Amino acid sequence: MRRFRFVATVLLVACLVMAVGFPAWAAKTIKIGVIGPMNFMQGKGHWNGATMAAEEINARGGLWVGKKKMKVELVKADSNEFLSITDATNAMELLLTRHKVDFLVGGFRTEAVLAMQDIAMDYKKIFIGCGAAHPELCTRVAEDYKRYKYWFRGTPFNSKYLVKTCFIHMATVGAILKRALNIPKVKVAIVAEKAVWVDPMIAAAKGFIPKMGMEVVGVWRPSAVATDVTAELSAIQRSGAHMIFTTFSSSVGIPFARQAGELKIPAAQVGINVEAQKDGFWEATQGMGNYVMTMNTYARGVETNDLTGPFVNRYIERFGEVPTYTADTYQVIIYNLAPVIEEAETLDADKLVAIIENREYVGPGGKVKYMKDAEGRHLHDLTWGPGYLTSLGVQWQDGKLKGVWPNRWKPSKDAPEITYRGIVPYKIAPWIIQEYKK
Amino acid sequence: MIADIIIGGLINGSVYALLAIGFSLIFGAARIVNLAHTAFYMVASYCIYFATHKMGIHPVLAMLVAIILVTLIGLICYKLFINPIREHEAAVLIATIALAMAMQEIMLLIFTGDFLSVPSLASGYLKIIGVKIAYQQLLTIGLALLILAGVWTLLKKTRLGLAIRSTADDREVANLMGMNESRVAMITMGVSVGLAAFAGAVVVPLAVVNPHMWMHPLIMMLAVVVLGGLGSLKGSFIGAYILGFAESLVVFLIPMGAFLKGSVALSIMILVLLIRPEGLFGVAFEEER
Numbered sequence: 001m002r003r004f005r006f007v008a009t010v011l012l013v014a015c016l017v018m019a020v021g022f023p024a025w026a027a028k029t030i031k032i033g034v035i036g037p038m039n040f041m042q043g044k045g046h047w048n049g050a051t052m053a054a055e056e057i058n059a060r061g062g063l064w065v066g067k068k069k070m071k072v073e074l075v076k077a078d079s080n081e082f083l084s085i086t087d088a089t090n091a092m093e094l095l096l097t098r099h100k101v102d103f104l105v106g107g108f109r110t111e112a113v114l115a116m117q118d119i120a121m122d123y124k125k126i127f128i129g130c131g132a133a134h135p136e137l138c139t140r141v142a143e144d145y146k147r148y149k150y151w152f153r154g155t156p157f158n159s160k161y162l163v164k165t166c167f168i169h170m171a172t173v174g175a176i177l178k179r180a181l182n183i184p185k186v187k188v189a190i191v192a193e194k195a196v197w198v199d200p201m202i203a204a205a206k207g208f209i210p211k212m213g214m215e216v217v218g219v220w221r222p223s224a225v226a227t228d229v230t231a232e233l234s235a236i237q238r239s240g241a242h243m244i245f246t247t248f249s250s251s252v253g254i255p256f257a258r259q260a261g262e263l264k265i266p267a268a269q270v271g272i273n274v275e276a277q278k279d280g281f282w283e284a285t286q287g288m289g290n291y292v293m294t295m296n297t298y299a300r301g302v303e304t305n306d307l308t309g310p311f312v313n314r315y316i317e318r319f320g321e322v323p324t325y326t327a328d329t330y331q332v333i334i335y336n337l338a339p340v341i342e343e344a345e346t347l348d349a350d351k352l353v354a355i356i357e358n359r360e361y362v363g364p365g366g367k368v369k370y371m372k373d374a375e376g377r378h379l380h381d382l383t384w385g386p387g388y389l390t391s392l393g394v395q396w397q398d399g400k401l402k403g404v405w406p407n408r409w410k411p412s413k414d415a416p417e418i419t420y421r422g423i424v425p426y427k428i429a430p431w432i433i434q435e436y437k438k
Numbered sequence: 439m440i441a442d443i444i445i446g447g448l449i450n451g452s453v454y455a456l457l458a459i460g461f462s463l464i465f466g467a468a469r470i471v472n473l474a475h476t477a478f479y480m481v482a483s484y485c486i487y488f489a490t491h492k493m494g495i496h497p498v499l500a501m502l503v504a505i506i507l508v509t510l511i512g513l514i515c516y517k518l519f520i521n522p523i524r525e526h527e528a529a530v531l532i533a534t535i536a537l538a539m540a541m542q543e544i545m546l547l548i549f550t551g552d553f554l555s556v557p558s559l560a561s562g563y564l565k566i567i568g569v570k571i572a573y574q575q576l577l578t579i580g581l582a583l584l585i586l587a588g589v590w591t592l593l594k595k596t597r598l599g600l601a602i603r604s605t606a607d608d609r610e611v612a613n614l615m616g617m618n619e620s621r622v623a624m625i626t627m628g629v630s631v632g633l634a635a636f637a638g639a640v641v642v643p644l645a646v647v648n649p650h651m652w653m654h655p656l657i658m659m660l661a662v663v664v665l666g667g668l669g670s671l672k673g674s675f676i677g678a679y680i681l682g683f684a685e686s687l688v689v690f691l692i693p694m695g696a697f698l699k700g701s702v703a704l705s706i707m708i709l710v711l712l713i714r715p716e717g718l719f720g721v722a723f724e725e726e727r
Contacts (some may be wrong), residue, residue, distance in 0.1 A: 039551035039649075082551075083650065194697035220689075223697040225654065227645040228453070231446035231689040232696055234569055251553045254646050263563050263570040275553060283491075284555045284646070325526065428448065 007331065028345065029073035030063060030338070033101035034329060035091055035116065036108055036131065038078040041278055045326030046106040046130055049318050050074050053333035063338055066345040072333070075099045076108040081112035082250070092119045099124065102347050103110060103337060105154065105329045108250075110134040110197045121147050126349050126356075128154040128332045131325075133162055134197045138381035142373045149353050152380045154336070155297065155328035155365065156391070161384035162227055163201040163208075165295055166271050169393045169405055170245060171212050173270045173293065176426055181436040189241035189267065191232065191248075191256065198247045217241050224250035233257075233265050242436070243417045246271035246294075248331060255283045261288030266435035269293060279321040282399050291429035293395040293404065297325040297365050302392060302403035302422035304366050311364035322401070329364035356380075365389060386411045397427055401414040443686045449575045451682025452582035453641050457655055458662040458674035459589055460633030461677055466621040466669030467606040470520060471531055476652035476659060477538035478631050482508045482638030483623040483647045486556050497557055501639035505632055512631025516624060524623070538652060546649040554647040574643050581640050585633065592629070593671075602626050606669075610615050658700065661707040667720030676718060681706065 036043035039432055043234050054072040057063060064069040077095050080087035089112075096119065108131030117137060120127035129137060135158045141148040156162060174186040188209050194200040202219060207256035209216050217239040220232045222240045229252065232256045236244060244267045248256065250261045253275035260269065273294040275281055281289050300322055303309045311330065323330075336356065344351045360369045365437060366389040371381045382389055393405025404426040408417045461475045482504045489500035519537055523529040560573035578584050593599035605612040605622045608650055645651060666673025684706050685699040692698070710718065 037551070039546055041552060044550075109630065110698055186660065218693050220693045223700070225650075227651070227698075228450065228652075230449060230572070230575065231442070231686050232693070233444045234446060235690055235693060237570070251646050251648060254553050255644075259572070262558070262561065262572050262574075265570075280552065280554075286551055286557050286561075383666050 001413070026209055027316075029071050029101070030065070031073050031075055031099060031101040032100065032333065033075045033077055033095035033104045034106050035077040035079050035095060035104060036106040036326065037080060037082050038076060040082060040106045041081075041280075041324065042077070042131060042274075042292070042326045043078065043106075045324045046108075046329050046378075047074075047076060048315070049130075049323065049327035049330035050105060050333060052315065052318060053330045053338075056334060057338055064342050064345070065347060068397060075101055076182040077106075079107070079112060079116070081107075081109045081246065083411065085112045085115055085412070089115050089119060092116045093400045096120070096123045096125060097363040101178075104128070105332055106326075107131050108326065110137070113137060117148070117151055117400055121150055124150055124349055126150045126152070126337075126352060127420050128336070129154045130154040130329050130332060131156075131158075132197065133159040135160055135200065138379045139373075142375075142377040145378060149357075149378070149380070150349055152336075152356060152370065153382050155325050155382075157389055158382045159197055159201050161382075162272065162295065163204045165386065165391055166201075166245065166392075167208055167212065168206075168249075168292065168409070169270050169295065170209070170214070170243065172393070172405060172407075172409075173268055173405070173426060174212070174214055174243060176428065176438075177432075180428060181242075181433065183242055183436060184245055187217045187241045188214050188243045188245055189217050189236045189239055190219040190245045192219070192221055192246075193248050193250055193252050194221050195224050195249065197249065200307055201247055209245075209287045214243075222252055222256070224248075226252045227255050228259075229256050230259050230263070236267065237263075241267045242432075243267055244269045244271075246273050248272065249274045251275065254281070254289075257281075257289040258285040261285060261290060261292075266429075266432045267433060271295070274324070276347075276396065277324045277394070277401075278317055279401070282396065283402075287399065288398050290398065291427060293393060293426070296392050296394040296401075298323050299394045299401055299403040299422070300391055302394075302420055304364070304390075304420055305362060307362065307364040325365075328363075328365055331365055331368075333360050335363040336368070343414060365391075386415065390418075392420070395426060397424075406421040441569050443683070443690050444684035445566065445571055446689065447683030448579055449571070449682070450685050453637075453644070453678035454655075454658055454662050454682055455582045455632065455675050455678035456578070456585060456636055456637035456640060457585060457659045458666070458678050459671060460630040460637065461659055462663050462666070462669055462671050462674040463589060463633070464626055464630035465663070466671065467626040468524075469527070469606075470524065470623070471527065471534070472520070472606075472625070472627075472630065473531060473534040473656065474515070474538040474541065475534075475630070475634050476656040477541045478508050478512055478634040479638035479641075479655065479697075480545065480647075480649070480652040481511065482635035483556070483642040483651065485647070486551060486639060487549075487554050487647050491554075492554050497559060504639055505635040508635035508638070509628050509632040512634075513624065513628050516631075520627070521620070521624070527563065529627045530591045532562040538656075542649045542652065549649070550621040551648060551650075555645075556642050556647065558643040570704075572580055578640050578644065581636075585636065586671070589633070598622075599624065623636065658703065661704050663717075665707045665710055665717055667717030670717070670719040673717055674721030676690060677707075 037048035077091040104127040110132040114134040253273040276294040369383040395404045406418045485504035489495040558574040662677040666677030681703040688699040
């Protein structure tokens with residue numbers, strides 16, 4: 001009897017091991033884990049972009065991995081990273097241990113992505129970030145290549161270039177204000193949410209804005225989830241600012257724009273306001289977000305290259321809204337992972353890394369090339385600049401999000417002017433004109 | 439700048455006062471620490487959003503419907519989850535926080551985490567001593583004062599108020615005098631949740647509607663009622679304005695540390711408690727009763 005029990009136990013354990021292990025050894029699909037805050041627009045963007053990519057790949061029968069054609073299977077993981085970094089790391093562990101994914105895309109909040117990155121590296125899985133901007137994520141690759149080489153930035157470019165692009169936007173709008181309103185020296189208020197990704201941007205802004213011939217009148221740092229910023233707005237108005245350099249990735253972007261519009265604060269908002277990149281921004285601010293300008297990746301009717309228009313139109317058709325930058329999971333899967341897997345004829349992460357880091361490709365957002373640092377070490381960070389990724393400057397104009405930059409942009413003295421298809425002129429809010437027009 | 443600080447403080451304080459009064463009322467009358475109080479405020483905000491955006495109902499009508507609906511939900515929750523465990527204070531704390539989280543998850547499931555908003559009852563602004571104040575904010579200040587006056591009148595001038603005060607003073611004696619203590623507690627709960635819904639209706643045009651919008655107000659409201667003295671309406675009102683002014687001061691004096699305004703307000707509460715553990719009006723309220 002004892003012997004029978006022993007054999008039965010062994011058989012049961014064997015059955016359990018087989019049942020749990022079955023998905024791994026019987027896998028006929030390429031599993032891509034899509035991780036992000038799925039109840040928020042950032043996570044929805046991750047998922048929608050990846051869904052479109054998977055549908056396109058599977059519609060043509062899948063990807064050739066050597067002699068085998070494999071379909072793409074997406075695994076959705078809610079990181080809940082706005083509220084809990086522990087939830088994010090748990091979701092990442094689940095993707096890697098339970099679902100045994102081959103690749104990872106997504107992530108949004110730098111604080112959470114840094115932790116998720118470590119887990120992905122422990123399992124030696126390629127993780128392409130589609131949301132976090134802090135340079136540290138890529139500096140780690142250069143400093144400890146052996147461990148962090150599986151990390152790549154997919155979107156956006158790092159905060160150093162984000163701020164550089166913002167400076168160009170500020171210089172553009174500053175010149176327009178100066179010319180139209182005869183303002184001798186444009187005063188700038190820096191308003192940045194309290195978050196890690198913003199810290200390097202504030203330091204850069206404080207140093208560089210005076211070099212652009214403008215004056216910094218103060219720095220305000222509301223909470224990322226503040227719902228009332230009228231005190232900050234009153235202080236900004238008192239400071240005499242003509243322009244507000246905003247850096248918001250969270251909900252504070254809505255009350256800030258809404259209350260500034262409601263109180264007709266005579267200062268042009270330029271910078272980053274992730275909420276203003278969404279179609280729902282107009283409704284969320286009850287139309288008070290008019291004339292807010294933000295950096296963005298896509299806009300209706302604006303084409304960076306020939307791939308942009310078809311992608312944006314298909315996305316709108318499928319999901320009923322313009323893609324935000326986290327939807328670049330599409331670009332990352334279709335134009336990066338897929339061709340690399342077919343070229344390498346394997347899912348082996350080490351072999352794929354060697355191809356990805358030396359490859360250039362064009363996607364709907366622009367041309368992608370991975371950078372090296374000053375010492376020639378791989379960073380796996382995105383190259384910024386004319387001919388590569390530049391992003392867009394978009395402005396809310398009477399209920400429509402219009403592309404306003406690059407508009408006859410000259411990156412250097414001798415460089416040709418750059419204007420993307422579909423760009424329209426920037427508009428100054430009437431209450432700013434009323435306040436300053438002499 | 440002083441004018442900015444005063445007006446900013448008045449606005450912040452009024453929002454906190456609106457929330458704290460209802461919370462303080464149910465604690466003072468029935469000794470129920472309802473941690474789901476601001477979750478009812480959140481549910482009211484979503485009701486108003488749904489009614490105005492999805493059903494096209496006029497905002498004022500939507501607000502009335504939301505207040506009634508949320509009050510009913512509050513009463514059902516009281517009957518099902520709070521009343522059976524009322525005698526066990528720790529259990530009530532856990533049950534109400536669980537209730538709040540359940541409401542948050544339900545809203546997250548229905549509306550996702552998108553940041554939403556509802557239209558203002560009065561758009562535009564007024565300039566007072568060079569400071570721009572939105573009409574909606576003025577309305578909030580006015581309604582906060584009106585509500586306090588209303589609650590005060592209810593407690594001091596009506597038979598229901600007398601019953602509430604009696605049961606708060608001594609439950610057993612009130613029972614012996616023929617008052618249905620359980621019913622009085624339920625009515626008080628209804629008034630309290632109604633006030634939370636009312637606060638939601640007034641404040642929501644100034645806020646961003648999302649499933650987590652109840653958390654920060656809960657912390658601030660607890661700070662307000664602890665600072666003012668648990669159960670004291672007068673204390674809650676004054677505490678709300680103290681913290682409101684503290685927040686406003688931080689924004690104007692330390693712009694780089696504007697995100698610290700909540701922490702500074704909580705530090706003031708701790709400081710007051712170190713000097714006066716019962717809060718500013720804790721003892722006075724006990725004596726009044």
